Amino acid sequence: MSRKQQVPKVASALGADDTGCPILHVDMDAFYASVELIERPELVGTPVIIGVPGLRGVVLSATYEARRFGVHSAMPMTRAMRLCPRATVIPPSHGKYAEVSRGVMEIFHAITPQVEPIASDEAFLDVGGARRRLGRPAAIGEAIRAQVAERYGITCSVGVAGSKFVAKLASRQCKPNGLLVVPADGVVQFLHPLPVGALWGVGDRTEQALVRLGIRTVGDLARVPVATLQRELGQAAGTHLAALAWGRDERAVTPHVPDKSIGAEETFPADVDDPEAIRRELLRLSERVAARLRAGGHVGRTVSVKLRRSDFSTITRSRTLREPTDVAQEIYVTACDLFAAAGLDRVRLRLVGVRVENLRGADTSARQLTLGERETGWREVERAMDKAVRRFGPDAVRPASLVRPKFDGIDV
DNA sequence: TCTGGGGTCCTTCATCGA
DNA sequence: TCTGTCGATGAAGGACCC
Numbered sequence: 001m002s003r004k005q006q007v008p009k010v011a012s013a014l015g016a017d018d019t020g021c022p023i024l025h026v027d028m029d030a031f032y033a034s035v036e037l038i039e040r041p042e043l044v045g046t047p048v049i050i051g052v053p054g055l056r057g058v059v060l061s062a063t064y065e066a067r068r069f070g071v072h073s074a075m076p077m078t079r080a081m082r083l084c085p086r087a088t089v090i091p092p093s094h095g096k097y098a099e100v101s102r103g104v105m106e107i108f109h110a111i112t113p114q115v116e117p118i119a120s121d122e123a124f125l126d127v128g129g130a131r132r133r134l135g136r137p138a139a140i141g142e143a144i145r146a147q148v149a150e151r152y153g154i155t156c157s158v159g160v161a162g163s164k165f166v167a168k169l170a171s172r173q174c175k176p177n178g179l180l181v182v183p184a185d186g187v188v189q190f191l192h193p194l195p196v197g198a199l200w201g202v203g204d205r206t207e208q209a210l211v212r213l214g215i216r217t218v219g220d221l222a223r224v225p226v227a228t229l230q231r232e233l234g235q236a237a238g239t240h241l242a243a244l245a246w247g248r249d250e251r252a253v254t255p256h257v258p259d260k261s262i263g264a265e266e267t268f269p270a271d272v273d274d275p276e277a278i279r280r281e282l283l284r285l286s287e288r289v290a291a292r293l294r295a296g297g298h299v300g301r302t303v304s305v306k307l308r309r310s311d312f313s314t315i316t317r318s319r320t321l322r323e324p325t326d327v328a329q330e331i332y333v334t335a336c337d338l339f340a341a342a343g344l345d346r347v348r349l350r351l352v353g354v355r356v357e358n359l360r361g362a363d364t365s366a367r368q369l370t371l372g373e374r375e376t377g378w379r380e381v382e383r384a385m386d387k388a389v390r391r392f393g394p395d396a397v398r399p400a401s402l403v404r405p406k407f408d409g410i411d412v
Numbered sequence: 413t414c415t416g417g418g419g420t421c422c423t424t425c426a427t428c429g430a
Numbered sequence: 431t432c433t434g435t436c437g438a439t440g441a442a443g444g445a446c447c448c
Contacts, residue, residue: 051416058416073448076415119448201421203446236422237445265417302440312415318441353417420447427440 018138018160020184022128023253025159025167026108026144029176031121032061034154035100036090047087051077056267056350060092064176097121100152107147111140116253122171124164126253141179163249165200166190172198187247192219199244206233221245258359259298263306264288265353271310273348275339282335283328285354290328294386298359299324303334306353307344317342318357326362329378 028034032050037043047066051059057077069084081087101120108115111134114126127140134140141158148156155177159170162184169191174180182190196215197207209232215221221229222245230238243249264285272278282305293300304318317338325331335354 056414056416058414060416074416076413079413079415082413122448201446205445234423260420261418263418267416304441314443316442320440351416355419418448420445422445423443425441428438430436430438 017183017185018136018181020162021137021160021167021181022126022131023161023164023167024125024127024137024141024144025161025164025171026123026125026141026156027159027168027171027175028104028121028148028154028156030061030063030067031101031154032092032097033063033066033090035097035152036093037063038153040090043088047071047084049077049080049084049087049089050092051080051089052091053077053081053089055269062087100154103151104148104156107144107151111144114253114255116255116257124167124253138179138181145177145179162187163247164251164253165244165249166247168200169194169198188222191245191247192217192222194218196221199241201237201240201244206237209233218245259296260359261355261357262289262292262296262298262300262359263304263353263355264292265306265351265355267308267351268349271348271350273346275345278339278349278352279336281352282339282354283332285352286332286335287328289354289356290326290331290382291386293326293356293359294362294383297362298356299326299362300356300360301325301358302356303331303338304355304357305335305338305342306351306355307339307342307349308351309344310348310350312350314351315342315344320358324358324360325356327378328382331356 033048036048036050040048043063045065046063047069048063049059049066049071050061051057054077059071059073059075059077059080061073062071062080066080066084066087069087071080071084071087077089081089097120104121105115105117105123108123108125112125112127112130114129116124118124127134127137130140131137134143137160141160145156145158148154157171157175157177158179159167159172159174160179160181161167161170162182166182166187170180170182194217195207196202196210196218199218199221202210210216210221213224213228213232215224221241224242226238226242228238229242232238233241266281266285268281272281301324302318302320304316306314306316308314319334319338321330321334331354339352
């Protein structure tokens, strides 16, 4: 589901010497759309867009037939429909995608435990340790493609290289339904003709900044002194990009990356300026975040709120608590304080969000009551709510203020 | 044209204590 | 005692990723 610009196809696969190429990047092709077509085979070969039409939604995924009209993921649905009015629009079913994603990850784990998922539809694999058992990396990549196709009837693309970042570029280069090996001694030859925007970490803004400096390709970038890049892009980004331009990327495949924050946000169907309605939404989001914290065994110390005005300008406000929490009421009270302190009363908002950062394991954080403080009992109440939800479903229990329609006059 | 939702990481600035 | 410096931490914003 890459949303970066398509880089031009290379004419040659640069041979197939995969010695020194233990890293695989596996990327499902048009994942959500492909999963939907499993149940709708009559739509194969036609333009299909996954997204919610009408509302303020964006395209989540599109078949390659729709992409030919200029449709791509993250594009506003209204624009996508103008570009491709014939497209069949299917609302997303995240549960279905998660199920296929789990199955695909199982296939990866049967190859090697060194699997680093990047998203539901892509992962890095380090197959260095699987060679003796399963053969060369390119052969392992082909085996994965065959297994995914056989089990789910969908295709994926595989990049094979000596580093994560080159493997990722390679998989993008051979999409859809391809496999590309970038040999260790062909990295510079592979990278330098690519546009700078193809690099991981170069988005629109950075690309514009680089183009202003006359840097259009990775090769151009490689010839610029590191100090210049650091001055223009900042210390970290400058150093990082200078290394990438020469194919240097030492990052290892890391199977377990701990969560650093958990949040939830929602765009209103129409802008809202009623503080009561905004506080109700903050409560709903706090409930969601707290439930996910508890489900993951996390507590967090910093609560932040995100407030986006109707003109899309966005502010965030955060507060670090004395003790970490996974209690919705504590998160909600803090979020309301932050909202009040932001001084946006009666300002029209299009989005609000709640996030908890500074996470740690709930089991490693014994809560310390200060002198005179009384345990509120909210934690116990919310754990009981978790049990009810697990047993009777998500609508089994909710705060009284959320029993009313979510937004005044708009029940969504 | 009009921009979702879930994240990570970096930079800058302010504050505080040693 | 005062001042300057340095590092840690927190807060805010922004760019980027899928």
